[in-house]
Amino acid sequence: MDTYAIEMLEITKSFPGVLANDRITLQVKDNEVHAVLGENGAGKSTLMSILFGLYAADSGTIRVRGKEVRIDDPNHATSLGIGMVHQHFKLVHNYTVTENIILGNEPRTVWGNVGIKKAESDIQALSTQYGLDVDPKAKIESISVGMQQRVEILKILYRKASILIFDEPTAVLTPQEIDELMKIFDRLKAEGKTILLITHKLREIKATADRCTVLRRGKFIGTVEVADTSEGRLAEMMVGRKVSFSVERKPRVPGAVVLEIDNLTVRGSRGHSAVPSVKNLSLYVRKGEILGLAGVDGNGQTELIEAITGLRPIESGKITISGKDIGRATIKARIEAGMGFVPEDRHKHGLVLGFRLDENLVLKTFFAPPYTTSFGVLSRRKIFENATDLIAAFDIRAGEGPATKASSMSGGNQQKAIIAREIDLSPELLIIAQPTRGLDVGAIENIHARIVAERDKGRAVLLISFELDEIFNLCDRIAAISKGEIVGIVENKEADERKIGAMMAGMVLGREGRQG
Amino acid sequence: MNRKKNWEQILADDRTVSLFVVGLGFACGTLLVLLVGKNPAGMYQAMLQTLTGWDITRKVWNARYIGEWLTASIPLILCGLSMGFAARTGLFNIGAEGQYIVGLTAAQFVALYFPPVPVLHWVAALAAAGLAGALWGGIVGILKARFEVSEVVATIMLNYVAFFLSRWVSMAIPGANTYRTPNFPPTATLASGFLENLTNGSRLNYGLFLALLACLFYWFIIEKTNLGFSLRATGLNKEAARYSGIPVTRSIASSMIIAGMFAGFAGAAVALGSFNYGRVLGGYDNYGFNGIAVALVGNSQAGGILASGLLFGMLASSQPLMQSRQIPKEITLIISGLVVVFISLRAGVKLFLDWRAKKATRTGGRSNDE
Structure with missing residues (x-):
């Protein structure tokens, strides 16, 4: 015994x-x-x-x-x-x-x-x-x-x-x-x-x-x-049931370049730090592909995304969407240029928790028709109908339907709501950060399928995740970031965990042998 | 467990909490009156007389009391709207007092110097007051939006500037002494013979309609327009609003401008409604500060502010009636004070509930795993 x-x-x-x-x-x-x-x-x-x-x-x-x-x-x-x-x-x-x-x-x-x-x-x-x-x-x-x-x-x-x-x-x-x-x-x-x-x-x-x-x-x-x-x-x-962890992903030939980042430098959150969080970073994402950004937390991913989406000013370099320079444009202009963004922190950025679900679903579109009619008056009816449609299309579970307060919804459904909103904007470029953090397996499957569906529709997708499994499952190409620099970009087919892991630790490919 | 649930439900609904809190304030006030050895019935008789004009002891009815009550409520409602509007955008407008003063001063100035054309004269005075208040609030809004200057500090400072500026400008008017200027022409005032007759010679004036219209305007902007949507989004989650492309800096600036305008109108309502000469202020009228309490009790909702403005107006205007019944008039101040304290307690209770809910989820094993 x-x-x-x-x-x-x-x-x-x-x-x-x-x-x-x-x-x-x-x-x-x-x-x-x-x-x-x-x-x-x-x-x-x-x-x-x-x-x-x-x-x-x-x-x-x-x-x-x-x-x-x-x-x-x-x-x-x-x-x-x-x-x-x-x-x-x-x-x-x-x-x-x-x-x-x-x-x-x-x-x-x-x-x-x-x-x-x-x-x-x-x-x-x-x-x-x-x-x-x-x-x-x-x-x-x-x-x-x-x-x-x-x-x-x-x-x-x-x-x-x-x-x-x-x-x-x-x-x-x-x-x-x-x-x-x-x-x-x-x-x-x-x-x-x-x-x-x-x-x-x-x-x-x-x-x-x-x-x-x-x-x-x-x-x-x-x-x-x-x-x-x-x-x-x-x-x-x-x-509690059989699960498949891999997502079906048909091969696809990527199209034209949508997002292009050229020599981007961004300063970090600590104002005084002389060291930039993103250093001379360049990458591109094409139509119909998912580019995954792999890296350990705190290596400049957050700053990079904030710079692309306009939440943080850039120091130098260029960001273009379909050839249009948006590096210093307002957030609204970037949204209008076709950028959708599922943020890392859904409570801080993604949702207004004190708002109803239907209000949250028009957070980026409320100011224009059909949600605003003449003289800036909101159409409650249109906002409600939009929510009804998205709830059905994206299987968002909310107790009181469109009138549910966002704060009373589960994390998975909050995330589905954000993804529904961003996809519904039908952006050319979808930036997705940590889409499944803290969610259960059912919600993860659903969200992964959505992301791949967007790629198959021909959107360009930039995915940031700390979960390597997620990156390997979803991405066509994988870029590894370390200390604010891209260490290397490889095709998913040619990548394995050791290789990406070494790159995440900052070892440039080809030098692996000498270092370890 | 079940009882706890009920409590949480009550605390979740702002309206019931406000009613409950007001009731609690009155209950404590009643106790206090008993403690100093007076009969609380006198207090309630005075309040009844203020609200209905009916003197229950002498069995006489006089509508003047109703008029005085409404008159006292006008600036309170307008200043409550000022505070409430800023609060909905997440700002603490402690400067309604200053905005009220510049509004009052501008209205007096126009009343004295604008040609005495009927209607146009008071319209111009009113507009000047609104603009002055908007400017005073706008300065703070722009400082906050552009340079992240704390609106609390900036508004407090501007209250002093407004006060001394007002004294200086008003005393420079020819014929002014240390407490008043010469009389306005009658075309400038908001006085209404009709309302005066209706209320047996009270000072009730067209300012009443101004306050009601302002409530309607407030409700429409906040609840019905896309501007209101941006303001509310900014107030509830500034970061999410920014992320959504809402121009947060513009929201903040416009919110302070509109808030200032409400307070400016309050100044005009007092200057043109209750007086027929310009005042050289000797101290704060405190309508702006009381507006904070009005907005708190009214939950920054248009209807709520209207109701709580009427409540605070009632408390203020029932003071002389209480004194005549040997009830210390200070009791009204104590009741308003208690109501504000209890309302703030609600904020504390809410914080506590949030904290507990968070703890409950944490211990449910969620956030640790994230």
Whole structure:
């Protein structure tokens, strides 16, 4: 009989209007890598928050190493040897690695001051033991994201954790960094640690986990041996039906160039930073093709899109749509030149949440006929009818139809509404940023099909995504961006994950060999 | 659980909240009157007399009180519209007072110097007041739109400028002393013999129609036109409005211009309606500041502002009647103050509900996964 490191039995937790965890059972064996798989909203984070003492369960029992416990707060969890690496790191940027690790738990010398020297050597020893390769004296702001994550790991190892929880650890990493992380998992396991991996990515589970517990809509679906279970089966358990992850994409010969960017330089959000966020960037998108921009978050994608769409002024360079220079045109002029834009942040840019759905669907067209009649008077009837049409055509689910307040709609339907609006403008060029972030599989399928349909209609599409799978599934050509520069552009057929990953990390093709 | 649901529903509907809050203000006021050992019945009798003209103790009816109530409400409604219009675009127009003052001053100036042609004279004075207010608001709007100058600071400063400018200009008028100028010609005033007769010699004037028309105009612009659509979109989500190609800077500027115009009209309504000479202001009339409360209680809706303007007007004009019943008149100020505090509490409660809803979704395991 195996011994369990953690047992969470029949855990139930409800929030007003939501049953987040419905009698969920999670049993993690000692010294295994155990994955918790589920879509957004399946209840993974709630379950982990309960284990970590952030929330109290309504009912159910928790046992750590066979002993029943009540975990009241994170400090209690830490004392039980449970540590968590959060998806969003909790580090002080202008502190050193050591300072961050000992923060809140500072060792004292006999004189009563902080024993930083001792801590540094302890951390160095831990880093070597687990092969983490972290410099204890480096400042957080000067090290890479992957390294920051290893600092988080060190932080919990320093607190003598034996059970490590990773919440979506790969979301911010390049493919190479992900490989590194997988190796770190192996080493942690070899040193006797137990790992709980929370994720919605099947491939990672196949690559590292021993067993996997699947949740769906707050319910426990099952725990399986990963070695005996196919990816397809896992997906089916997660979603509740068979899913096809690949989108059918007929080959198509691209037409004339629609969007052309020439030597574009854009300054970043931090006003004083002398370093531009986009540097001498050039690319083009043709009719009937999808160009994917692959890159790790924060490499200038946001600034590039904002520059193309007019939300951010450009420093130098040229942007043209079908030959028309729009680099310094107003946003309205760009929309009229045929640019549709599905923004990254649908709450900040995409929707006016306090407006009704029908008002949101005419956000870019309300000022002109048929929605505005003579003397600037709006036609409520036309606005309503437009919404009725789009709701039917794009399968937008909204409780009160066109009169539904945008804020009361689900994320997937909000996104469908934005896509409906942008496609309905019938733009020549569709710019789409992070179209499926935070959405469930059903909505993702629907949205992917829409994007490919636009390409097949002959539109030019520029797609920005942090999900490489999405890029590979949808795009005809893939451009990799790193530190605001295009590292290379390749045909999808000729690309593979290693190649794109290397480019995302800033290695120019052909130099790969020498670098690694 | 169920009771909580009901509460949330009540809090979600702005109109019921306003009514509830006003009721709560009155309840507290009643308690206070009891606490100082007076009979609250006197307070309500005074209010009844203000609203209907009916003196319940002496059994006499005098329509003059109704007239005075409506007269007091006119500038409150107009200043409430000024505040409300800016608020719908996401701006806090604390400068209605200054816009009111420049409106008042411009109206007096035209009243004194424009040739006394019937009708045309007061129309010109009114137009001048609207323009002056629009200019005063517009300066702030353009500063905000172009250079992101905080409209709160800019309007507060311009209130002082307006006040001292008004004193300086008005005292420079020949024949003016430290508190008044010579009389206007009768062609300049908004006084209406008909309305005066109807209300037994009150100061009620054509300003009443100005206020009603302004409410109608407000409703039409905000709810029915594409300009209103841009303004509301800007007010609810400036970034999304910008993304949609709505010229946000122009929305902000035009919103402040129109807001200033409403306040300017309020100045004209007071200058030409209640007086027949130009005033040299000795202090703020406070209509502009009270307009903030009017707009808050009226939820920045045309009908709501009309109703809450009438409410605040009633409170103000029932003061002398309360005093004659040995009720301290300050109680009306306390009630208006409490209503504003409770309304602001609603904003706090809303923040709390939003925060809780967010927390609930977060714990539902959503945003962590994004």
